Amino acid sequence: MYFAQTWRPALASLWLLLTGCAHLPDRPQIALAVAQPAGEGGALDQILAPVEASHAGHSGFRLVIEGAEAFAIRAHSANLATRSIDVQTYIWHADSTGLYLAQQLLAAADRGVHVRLLVDDLDARAHNDGFAALAAHAHIDVRLFNPFATRSGGLRLAGEGARDFDRINRRMHNKSWIADNRIALVGGRNLGDEYFAASNEVNFVDLDFAMVGPVVRDVSASFDRFWNSESTWPIEVLDAGAVNEAALERLREKLARHAATARDSTYAQSLRDNDGIRKLAGGEWAMQWASNYRFVSDDPGKVTMKKRDAARAAVAAAIVPMVREAKQSVQIISPYFVPGKQGSAGLIARAQAGARVQILTNSLAANDVSAVHGGYSRHRKALVKGGVALWELKPVHQAKTEGSITGSSGASLHTKALTADGMVSFVGSYNLDPRSTWLNSEQGVLVEHPVLARQLAGIFELQTAGNRAWQVSMDERKKLRWSDGTQTFDQDPETTFSQRFQAWLARTFNLDAQL
Secondary structure, eight states: OHHHHHHHHHHHHHHHHHHTTOOOOOOOOOOOOOOOOOOSSSHHHHHHHHHHHTTTTOEEEEEEOSHHHHHHHHHHHHHHOSSEEEEEESOBOSSHHHHHHHHHHHHHHHTTOEEEEEEEHHHHGGGHHHHHHHHTSTTEEEEEESOOSOOSOHHHHHHHHHHTHHHHTOOBOOOEEEETTTEEEEESOOBSGGGTTOOSSEEEEOOEEEEESHHHHHHHHHHHHHHTSTTEEEHHHHOGGGOSHHHHHHHHHHHHHHHHHHTTSHHHHHHHHOOHHHHHHHTSSOOEEESSEEEEEOOGGGGGOSSOOTTTOHHHHHHHHHHHTOSSEEEEEOSSOOOHHHHHHHHHHHHHTTOEEEEEEEOTTTOSOHHHHHHHHHHHHHHHHTTOEEEEEOSBOSSOOTTOSSOOOEEEEOOOEEEETTTEEEEESOOSSHIIIIISBOEEEEEEOHHHHHHHHHHHHHHTSTTTEEEEEEOTTSOEEEEOSSOEESSSTTOOHHHHHHHHHHHHTTOGGGO
């Protein structure tokens, strides 16, 4: 009895500490803000407007495969921008490439460019002080999507998450980079070393569309919808005290020190060697021009819906017909692939109707979220038995990736792409899993163009070669096996007990709805 009397007040106090102050402040009425239109006098206008004018009624698309190129286009577009830069992202790391891009945006703001940063707060909270410092600049606005009320502290974060899980569990997974409403990048890449092949450890195999033309204005319109959403909060409302000139000056000093130490780095040299914007405009980096395309983005209100509403899950609604109507072939690249019973049945139906259905996802050894693999593996045998061809990416490439910034050998799949019947391609942020369909907001681009479809098919073929992936098949005993053409395994290759156990838990307790 004594111990109960002693600990109960202590536990109550701890619970109050964790949850007592975890309330968002009232969101003020905020004036509607929209992207600045494309102009005529800026550097990007002078470079890209003539190219756009020569393809009237069309938009230009380039599949950006290599991390160095993806980084170069972002950095150079920031350097050339004269009016506006809008960045929407799920993750922004304070590492070499992340800090460099922050410095470029700060430099653009110093020139008078209006910079808007829209970041999901699941990652941004850990970098609250840096984002708040940027927001102190007269030409930089920072808003956080679906934010936490607490701005620091692991215990407070846990308490808020436990009390408000249903809301906190919904995230903005969109990624876009728009400069002067003239050029946009949309795809799977967040902002950080591993997304630009600049990590010395594991790098992601990822993909963007670089785009010019009217489609850029579609991306801008989507950005505005999220920017003005009721789920988006100015950082100064959440943490007014952190938004001040002294913090901005400290950040300037930090970024300057980083720039000084990084001046001779490999990725800095990569920037000097790759003037991505002029290579695009000059045709050195080929673009494909298409009139039949569609930029699609989920309704930002999707993250507040209480019941499933297919009308708000616009990306899934666009992709399903693309797969269902394919007659000859479907190729899917998805790092987190949890098709569920209905999705598996649809893919098997396509295969049994005569279409060649091929899927590349992460192996358990390469997956950075073992639980997701558990959700996928529940359907793996049925897919193979039903005629779907499956490959799983190996965790380590045998050779350095051409164009990578550091040459790290570790690899994990992060590309989200589909192609159907050698004509239609999709690249975006959407994983084929329940989380992307019902919990997170997503976006992407569908383009009808045979060259882009062939290029995407070439990426699929490259990534499913034996040196990069294992093909999953079934032996005469109906047991799964993994082979790269030289070795065959009878269980998930190169995995640890911990990885297998986490996958088993997700599979056993059927956590698909959260994956």
